[in-house]
Amino acid sequence: MFSFRMASLRFLLTYSSKLLPAFRKQCPAINFKRTIFLPRYPKSSNGRFVNFQRLHSDSAAASTGKREDSFLKWFLLLIPVTTFGLGTWQVKRRQWKIGLINELQRLITAEPVPLPLDPLEVNQLEYRRVKVRGCYNHSKELYLMPRSLVNPEKEAREGGIFSSRPEVGANVITPFHCSDLGITILVNRGYVPKTKIRPETRMKGQVEDEVDVVGVVRLTEARKSFVPNNDIEKNRWFYRDLEAMSDVTGAAPILIDADYSSTIPGGPVGGQTRVTLRNEHLQYIITWYGLCAATSYLWYAKFIKKIKL
Template sequence: MPPDTRVRPRTVVTLLLAVLVTAGLLALGTWQVKRLFWKLDLIARVEARVQAPPGAIPAPDEWSDFDPATQEYRHIRLSGTFLHDKEVLAQANTILGPGFWVLTPLIQADGSVILINRGFVPPDRRDPATRTDGNPSGTVDVVGLLRLSEPKGAFLRSNDAATGRWYSRDVQAIAEAKGLPADKVAPFFIDADKTPNPGGYPVGGLTQVVFPNNHLVYAITWYSLAGMLMAVIIVLYRRRQI
């Protein structure tokens, strides 16, 4: 008796499902490849900004059109006077251990105010009285990287301005808490570079410019799953098990 060569409905359904799932896996792999090239381009652009000579900070009349995608991590130079009485400490975890970021407003000659992350201090230096040597007066020059405000908090904890507990560098909230004029405060802050401060603190230059890039691994995973699924379907079909 000749073998049954008819295609069973179950086989048709299984093959259609396998094709759809395979197509989905291939689409995910292709999307990850596109993300890979986007991430590599982003890393290259950011690296170019970080390594470029320091330039001027965006002027106040440019703040309304501020574009985070093209401005973050720009190498900046500015000058002004620190408002040390408006200092805020935000919790930090760094390569030097846990402690605080010292965030101090700097007022420029035109009256605009830029929040400066002057650097890290350990818990035993959180009191400004323990680092008076590191609080320069008069006009100072600051060089650093432009960073974006962090309004959503950090580590699943919300800032508490009333008690002075800050877990993220939320520029607008800090400005409001310290009574700074909202129309004069820049919508970003500056991470100061590693230029030493008198007395050793705060310690600047700790910006981590890191972009996780696992897209190639993800792409290989999705493509591999697609290949394995098709191989299994072919084997089962040839054995007439589907």
Template structure:
């Protein structure tokens, strides 16, 4: 009997050692399940909030107009630069082309600026006018302030504008004879340069000027600050025609120095297109960094 009881006790003890710990097993299983669910959620199912952050908003697309617009302005300035360079080239070709006779209808000269024309007649020296002050344009095209061309080339001077009575008609036109120094502004200081007989000369067709900004109005008399064609014509009885005499070495010895035509065509389009393209590149970089990459500064 005692031996049987001892064997039953050993069996009960063995069964207790082999039986698993139920609470411990449930805790481990729960932790493994939580870890597996959390890992699957983060790797396989994207967050809706993250998707919303990756989208470009309507404001972001609107800000893209800034680099697009500046790029378009740069392209426009490229076209303007090509057009202006071609226009300046055409004007220089006109200045070197063969002169043509003065048209019978003087109104045709409105479409012939910078064209060379031939005229014949005599100067009306008693109605001579001055325009300036101006610096001298030498025959080689260099504008100088003094001392390089002749002894008269000392600082600024004036352009001598004289009415010209055409020989074959009753019309009077205005001719810019050329540049003189301040010492030779008065006609009495250059008597040999005041021809009274008929002369033939070649001149460049010019148009009138509007009063430049910050330039005061004329104070009267025969001195003009800019090419005020209506007022010059009204004071002399001349037609609304203004001509620049070309350079003549013989006439320049004793009188005004011709060839004072300035081709006033500004060409700043290179600096403009560089500015617009630079702004386009800078704003494109900022838009990509802020809107696409979401990188704050």
């Protein structure tokens, strides 16, 4: 892709520098308009007649050609200037993205705080760790699918629960009654493989006792164009719709992702919060600055060194 852009820019620079002179040769009317109103007064010099109108026409044509070449020269300089500006903008964008990633990492590793009761206050805590205490209602489990295990090699090896192969499965979302707050919320308990989606295949994970849960606050998300609609009747959820999930389960529209410490042998595996953000700005920086360097050299060679390209 980079070599293609370079070839295209070089062709543009070369072709544009040849275009205007060729256009002038094919359009003599330009010079004619500049001289049509000049009277013809031939004068004798050493027995020969001199046509001052023709001399003026040639001088005007040369002056016009110089002005057009100068315009082309400075117009083409916009290419390296623009690519340099785009490269500098990508540098700033990369710094912003790195800062955002670091902030998210700080939030999900900070000390947990109590979950507030006010939903508006909860909405301000996205990616913030909170702690609650209560009991699960396993009879109203929801299944968010298809999902793969976050960092499967590391977590599977440490937990000794599933194979390290990235098998497709689901995230189990379970209503959780907070005994200390008196409300029921939704907890994403984590990942289970396809073979363990049904509760009877992981009975050890169906905890009945009161437990403490630390998790990351997640908000509802809009359905992307390529994501299917949630199938409520079949209990197949493809994206987080907290309003619909709360209607089905009777819980408040509050969801937290349980952290990895909640993992139970047999599943689910906690810690399934994905905080990775696309950061491709470095390759954009290299591309734009590379184009700037290449087009700057071509411009210098053509208009300063007068090298024939």
